[in-house]
Amino acid sequence: MERVPIVKIGRTLFVSIQIDLQDESVLRLQEDLADELVRTGANGVIIDITAVEIVDSFIGRMLTMIGSISRLFDAETVLVGMRPAVAITLTELGLSLRGVRTALNAEKGLELLNGRS
């Protein structure tokens, strides 16, 4: 199973998903991210899904869950770089990803997090 690397930049954790998301790798990411949040005390998470072309309802729900988990550690999650096709799919599935903020690209995501703190 492929693992998604988590990079710490300042007080932000940066997760760039470059692989085809399988259910297990998303679950693994969830666990890794929680561990990393505890270890580093980061206050923001940026998930870059520029390379993700296919999503299903499970992955949509997992993204929301990652947002909820991060909030428990007082960290805000920003989902960046979503492709139009992915956005349309998620909307058609009726998932609006409540609790997760979104930005067009990583730069704007960082601005969003920094503007908050």
Added chain:
Amino acid sequence: MDVDSSQGRMAAFMRDHQEKVVGRWCELVVAGVRGRLSAVEVRRELEDLYSLVVRAMSGADEQALGELRAELAELSRSRARNGFTPSETALGVFALKDAVYELVADAADLVPEYLAFSRMIDDLGLRTVETYAAAREEIIADQAVSMLELSTPVVRLWQGIIAVPLVGTLDSARTQLVMEKLLETLVATGADHAVLDITGVPTVDTEVAQHLLKTVNAARLLGAECTISGIRPQVAHTIVSLGIEFGDIATKATLADALAHALSRAGLKVGPA
């Protein structure tokens, strides 16, 4: 007498009288199209057709019938595109019967052959009408597509602010197109604010509202904020009567208000110069 040889006799007869028949046929067709095609054009088309008809009837050439049908289909498609009516198109084919009949009337022994010939021309005429109808359908479908494209422009109002002026009823096909174009423009321009202007949407019912909400949600997933503008008094009334909730989506009366809102969200202020 079997069918093949009777057709063969008819074919021979028609080949012998080609000059006369084609001439008469041209006269009839040119009179029928009332000057929208020149006699030279008509003659060129009909000469091709005539030689194919003769070849098809002589029975020697198996491909001739197929070629004849293809040629006729092409002819009726071009007639459909140039705005001729279906009867004008079909009469062009049926006129051949008249042209031939005028000659056959003098030769009584060819009447049974003429009947077989007549059936074939009827069949070809019907085919022409069918192709004509199909071609019109194609034209209508093409127009619908280009209208769809014309009706969904995405315009840039300011750096980072784009607007979609919606005109006409929002159905699912339109919504899909609007959504795709809006999202693509958001990504391409890096805009983070979009205004959906519904001044040109005649009525907003629950379905249209549902489509608007979907579009706004999709834009939000890309990190863009959406404002809905151009809500007319009657539309506001309908929205409230139907109990439609736009939730936390900002709604404004006019596009100007929406632009002012978007500018202030972007931290910009417009004042007197």
